[in-house]
Amino acid sequence: MLPIKHLIFYFFILHLVRTSPQFNLHLTDWMNGNNNDDVVLQHNCLHFFHSFETSLSHQMISFCMSESPWKFDIKPNTLDQVFTFIELYKQNITSEQLYYWSIPIDIIENYQRYVNQLSIGDNTSSIMMMGTQLLYNCTSPRFGPQCQYSLDNYISTDVSLNEIINSYYVQPYESKILTCYIHLQCNRGLISVCLDWSEICDGRIDCDDGSDEEHCWIIMNNKCKDNEYRCNNGQCISKIFVNDSLDSFDCLDRSDGHQISSIYFQYNNTLPIFENEDIICSWREALTYSFLPRSVFTSSCMHQRHSLIAQAMFSYEPDFLSYDCFLALRCRFNIPLYDNSYCSDFCQNEECTEMIGQYCPTLFYFPSVPIAYGHVYFAYTIQHVINSTNTRLIPPEYICYNEQLCNEFQSNGTLLMFDGKICRHIQDFLPLVDINRGDWYFSYVRPIHAQLSHCNKIIHGNNSIVCNNSNMYQCMNSLKCIPLSYIGDGIRDCDYADDEEQTLIDTMCSIDQSMMFYKCETTNKCIHRNRIENGYCDCQLDEYGICDDENIELNKMKRKIRFSTICNNFVDLLPVIINGQHHTDETDCQFWPCNNTYTRCDGIWNCLNGADETDCESSLLKCPSYHHICVSPLTNQLMCLPIQKANDGIIDCLGGTDEPALCLIANDFNQQQKFLCKGNNISSCITPGYLCDDFVDCEHGDDENFCNSNSNMWDFVPNDPSNSDAQEFFYAYFYKTLFKPKSVESLLIESKNLDLNTKELRSSMISSNAHECNHGFPLRVWLDVNKNLSTITCLCPPSYYGTSCQYQNQRVSLTMQFNVSTKHEQTPFILIISLIDNSIEQIIHSYYQLSYLYIRDKYTKFNIYLLYANRPKDLTKQYSIHIDIYHLLTLNYQGSLLLPLKFPFLPVERISINVNIPPTDTIINTCNNHQCIHGECIYYMNDPTYTQFCRCKSGWSGRYCNISYICTCSLDSLCVGIGANNQSICLCPMNKFGSQCLLSNNVCQSNPCQNGGLCVSSDERSTSYYPYVCICSKGFSGNNCEISDTKIILSFHKDIVSPVRSLIYFDYIQVIHDSLPTQKKSSKIMCDNNTSVVVSWSHPFHIAFMKIPPFQYYLVIAQNIYHQSSVIIQTIEPLDRCGSINELFHPSIVQMPLIH
Structure with a gap:
């Protein structure tokens, strides 16, 4: 009979298998040996995967502790079962079982290493000691190395971790405090308002010493390559990413998106993914699009930050106002941002007015801090406040500013000197201001920002270098220079407003190579791209009411002639002038039947009687x-x-x-x-x-x-x-x-x-602790599970850190999309993306492993966070992204890429690239650098200047491969480096996983792929929703290669000369109801002496054509219904050739306009 302990053990296993979801923690073997607070490493992480079957992007988010785990005094746990490795081994427990029991990954790998060593007869003392390591069998819902963690959001056994996290972020995060970027010392005049990362290099000085804009001229002068698109902020991205999505952006400032989606962009304050975290809503947008809820106070997309800054502005109590005066002003002004309930006890209306007259100075600023550009204030006299009949917010009486930073005003109105500043009546700036309106921000603040936009002066230390750059424009009669992207954007940046003169803007279209400007087809007028699809016709309407800069995609469609829409009773084609007459697709339709193949039973009355x-x-x-x-x-x-x-x-x-x-x-x-x-x-x-x-x-x-x-x-x-x-x-x-x-x-x-x-949506999962972790995820820590004592800490996403995820992290936000040659579309690759520095040690600060298979990931954009091992990062070092590419099946090295990070002064460096994966037979370009002591010298494959690096052998690291380390990777894996946490970086073979590649993914053991297909297990970072993907043999397709391709067997009539040793091309057209047809292509090489060809095709189609170079086209087949897996045997006859229109029609007809 089994001991009671073992019976309990088996009952516990049964319970886990039946009911428990998985919470496998990663990086629990975290240690910070040097006790240096500047060295920061993520630990105790839960992985969340953001991807949808219809999405073009994929991202893994690691929710991790960023504080020391030793701060929690965890008392011994006597409620949960505890077993040693040796006890587990005797019961034949496998690492796979432990994985499904929510044991931390590090512990599972340690156990598997122990099992491996025993299996080869290793009975050394170190292995025996390893057998005494404890493993806690946690009672759901607790998990962790000592069962010290649980999720308050976990209420059911039938939900996954992804569902729990998704449900938590269903409710948008409402901030009660500001999250802060603290790695730049900044005094902005408001003690309670810290700097936001988005406010660095946003084109306006927020810190009193200008440090937030100090180095930004470097990115302003940044030049992009021919295959790159230049964002408004100077960032370069691959051109193929421009306008590729309606709801995600590759430029930090969102200037790569469809203009209409960028203008009407609404910040989605939910999941901390790229689309929500790594974007900027520039304060300039509030001036360009006054109808949108943008803030002039910040470039953060989080609207709560605007409200919190406005509150802080009215909370600042200056020395020149007494306490009674300050409180009386707040109560009299009835600031809507505040809970002014205390005013009922202090003063109300007339009482407040009397106190202001008694305690306040004759002339004062309110709020007491600048409301614009660091030097523009609202000023009031006591008499103005006393005489105001407005029971809501009192409009400002004067606008005061630094005359040296603000000039060229048209008005010679009332001038007043106060506190070293020039003050003018508000009517001098806003003559139509409604002094009875109480909307302080929209009535006064934003209009003043717009009127005084030229008062935003950023003078760089080396002004000549900045202004002499081709990406800059120097204002007339001024030392001030602005980026070309500011020209014609609707904001006056130059004193004389020459940056908004149409003559200057028109010159931009002829020299602009960055798609920053748009030329109107109707009028040849040049406009800034932020004018496109802004709801107003900037190009001028033509006689048909068509505007070039509005509904651009629709207008493009209306310039394309589609045979199926001709004479369908709807005008789908923009008019073209032929012989002085306007013609559309509905002209001369009297002989065209309205009831035809294209219009029949489509739900639209194309005939006026609906026939x-x-x-x-x-x-x-x-x-x-x-x-x-x-x-x-x-x-x-x-x-x-x-x-x-x-x-x-x-x-x-x-x-x-x-x-x-x-x-x-x-x-x-x-x-x-x-x-x-x-x-x-x-x-x-x-x-x-x-x-x-x-x-x-x-x-x-x-x-x-x-x-x-x-x-x-x-x-x-x-x-x-x-x-x-x-x-x-x-x-x-x-x-x-x-x-x-x-x-x-x-x-x-x-x-x-x-x-x-x-x-x-499981709204019941939203805990009472939402959202005390700001953008993070709450984790309950059981200090003493026996006494039911616990506390809450936060698991932070990569973009934040701190006990409440209250600090904004320095990071690299990398987006990658891949291309492969046609013959490698079914070849799986694995990439290691590392953030490295240029030190002798060449520290790998963080890294990410990514598997790529074209047939699975064809259009996917991979979003990856890379973090620095030091906080803050060392600005004396140069950082780069190093990418190694391997063949997954063989682990053969394919080559490396280098992406230098050029803007270390930016808190967030946003990189978006398109990568060409080299063919597997590419010869590695080596060099002769004898400094590579334990490695070989390799040239980076993407650098035309032939930058080289030392690729180190296993167990060696550093710039010259001269620093040794102990590799802990499994024997069947590759040891490719060592991370900042002193742990080996392991490259796992197919169907293995874990930080040391000690764990097996057995999903492919049952060989689910039919017809000779190759099964590749999906790891936690893959984009597949399925546990595996099948690489099918030629002639088969489907999730399990269960579908035979359509086979087309073609022979050629004797009069048709078939090509020899050359490609013939096939076009397959699928007709789709209520949509445009789709077209796909394939090719086939004709061998010697062949009079026939066999083509396999796995996609639906209705029409197929064959092209024999150079210009011989033949109809292969036309079918109303597509039959999957059919065999089509066809002889190509001379009559199947598609004749050229030059052969079919008289020259006079050929020369007619296409619509005729």
């Missing part, structure tokens, strides 16, 4: 042939209408759906079906968005009478039981024209935002 929509299937009502479904205006019920009554000028259906011509507008390029109000004229046609919105828009209420639920077209949920049949009809009727087919590009972007695995 193309009769006899189409509908779940709403079964009607006889040649009848339409519509809503009776008498009963609001569905009915069938004969086609003869459609388009006869008589309204028979509610909303005039049988008479669509009554609501059509000539030359309307944004046509959609409209709802005709009963009994009124044509002017009462309303758009579908007004239906069922609980507001009567039609005279007789017919836009609301048929509604059972108040759910308009924008938030309508089809097939809801509360909907009336009429609502369902109108939704189906209007939906097609509201959402007509769009470009493939826009469809890809929109599909990105869909979450295919939407789950019910």
Whole structure:
């Protein structure tokens, strides 16, 4: 019989397997041997993976402790089971079981090392000592090396760690304090307002000594390569990243995004991912787009920071105001940012006014700190305050400023000297100011920032170097110079406003190579790119109401002729002038049938009588042939209408759906079906968005009478039981024209935002501790589990640190996308991305391992945080990103890249690159540097200047591979370096994982890949939602290679000369309902003496063409229905050749405009 202890042990195992989620901590073997507080390492981490099946980006976030774990006095735990390694070994417990029991990864690897050593007969004293190491079997929900941690958010056994963290961040974080960047000493005049990382190099001095803008001229002068895009702030990114997403940005200042998405960007204060953390909302945006909720006080995207700064401005009690005066002013001004409940006991209205007259000086600043550019104040006289009848915030009487920093005013209004500053009446700046309006910020602060924007003076120490750069413009009659990106942006930066003169702006389009400016096609006018799609036509409307700088993507579509939309009763093509006449795709359509293959049963009335929509299937009502479904205006019920009554000028259906011509507008390029109000004229046609919105828009209420639920077209949920049949009809009727087919590009972007695995949000998981950890994640620490004593600490994301994650971290934010050659699309690679310095030790401050497989990760952008081992980073050192590339199956080295970090003064260095992975047969470019003592000299593959480095052998590190270390990696892995935590950096073979590659991923043991496919397990950093991915053999596809490709066997007629030893090309076209067709390509080499060719294709298609170089095209097949895994045998005949239009038509026809 088993001992009681072992029985308990087995019952515990059974309990864990059945009920417990996984909380495997990483980096629990953390030690800081030198006790140097400047050396900081993440430890006790939980990994969170942010990726969706439809997303183009992938990111792992490590939520870690950033404080010493020894600060917690953990008392002995007697409630949970404790076992030694030797006891686990005797019970045949595997490391895989420990993994599923939420044991920390470091402990599991230590146990596996112990098991490995015993298996080879190692009975040394050190191994015997290792067998005495304790392992705590934690009772759920506790976890950790001593079961000392738990998550308050964990309430159920059927949720994963990712779900718990996701649910926690469902509620946006509301800050009660400011998170701070403390690695730059900054006095901004407000003790309670610290510096934010986004305020460094944002083009405005925030620190009184200007240190926040001291080195920023370096990035202003930054030059980008030909294949790079220059962000407004001087950062360079790969051009392919420009406008590639609607909701994520690669430029810190978001200037690479679609202009409309950048303008209307709303900060999502939830998950601490790149999209939320590594962006700037420049204070300049508040001046450019006055209608948006941007702040002139900060460049942080967090709106709470604006409110907290405004509160601090009114909280600062200066020496020149007495305490009674200060409190009386706060109560009299009735500042809306504050809880002024104390005022009821101190003073109210007239009492406050009397106290101000008694205790305050004759002229004073309020608030007592600058409201703009470090030297602009609001000033008041006692008499102005006493005489004010405004019961809300009193408008300023004077605007005071430093005359040396602010000049060239048009007005010669009242001047007053006060405290060494020139003061003018507010009406001199804002003549139309509403002195009775109490909105302090929008009425006074933001307009004054705009009026005095040229008073923002940043004079650099070496001004000639800055201003002589091609990226800069020197203001007229001034020493001041500004970046070219400031020209024409709507903000006056130069004293004489010459930076906003149209003549200067027009010159920019001819010299600009950075896509910073846009040339209007209609007027040749040049505008700044921030004017594009800003809701106002800057290029001037043409005669058809089309604006070049608004709806650009739609305008591009309207310049493309699509055969399927010709003569469909909708104007889809912008007019072109032919022989003095305007022509569109709806010109000369009298001989074109409106009821055709492209229009039939697409839900849109392309024929005015709807002939193309009769006899189409509908779940709403079964009607006889040649009848339409519509809503009776008498009963609001569905009915069938004969086609003869459609388009006869008589309204028979509610909303005039049988008479669509009554609501059509000539030359309307944004046509959609409209709802005709009963009994009124044509002017009462309303758009579908007004239906069922609980507001009567039609005279007789017919836009609301048929509604059972108040759910308009924008938030309508089809097939809801509360909907009336009429609502369902109108939704189906209007939906097609509201959402007509769009470009493939826009469809890809929109599909990105869909979450295919939407789950019910578990709001009950939001703990009472949200969000005392600021952007971090709360962790309960059990100080004495026996006495139920605990405290809360915080696991911080990489962008923050501190006991409450209250400090902003210095970091590198790296985005990478990869390219491979066609023959390596099924080759898995592994990359090690390291942050290194230029010291002799060449310390690896942090690193990240990334697996890449093209067929899985084709469009993925990998977002990676790299942190410095020292806080703050050592500015005397030069830092770089070093990338090593290996073949995953063989672990063969492929080459290395170097990315120097050029702007060490920036708290966040944002790098976005596109990387070409070299072919596996690439010859490594070595060099002859004899200083590489225990390594070889290698040239970086991306550096044209032939920068070299020493690639060290296992067990050696340093710039010259002369520093030895003990490698702790498994024998079947590669030891590629040592980290700042003195732990080996191990490169694991396929299906192994762990920091020392001692753990096995056995998901591929069952060989789930069919037909000879290769199974590759998905590690924790891969983008796959599946535990493995199959690399299929040629001719097969599918998740498990279970699908045979379509096989096309082609032979050639004797009169067709087939090419020899050359490529022939194939184009496959898939027709998609309600969208543009997709096109994919493949190629095949023709061998000697071959008269046939076999092509495999794994994607759906309806039409296939073959091209024999140089310009011979043949139709291979046209099929209405795609049949998966079919075998198509075809002989290519001379008649299958697609003739050139020059062969088919008379030259006079060929020379006609394309629309003809």
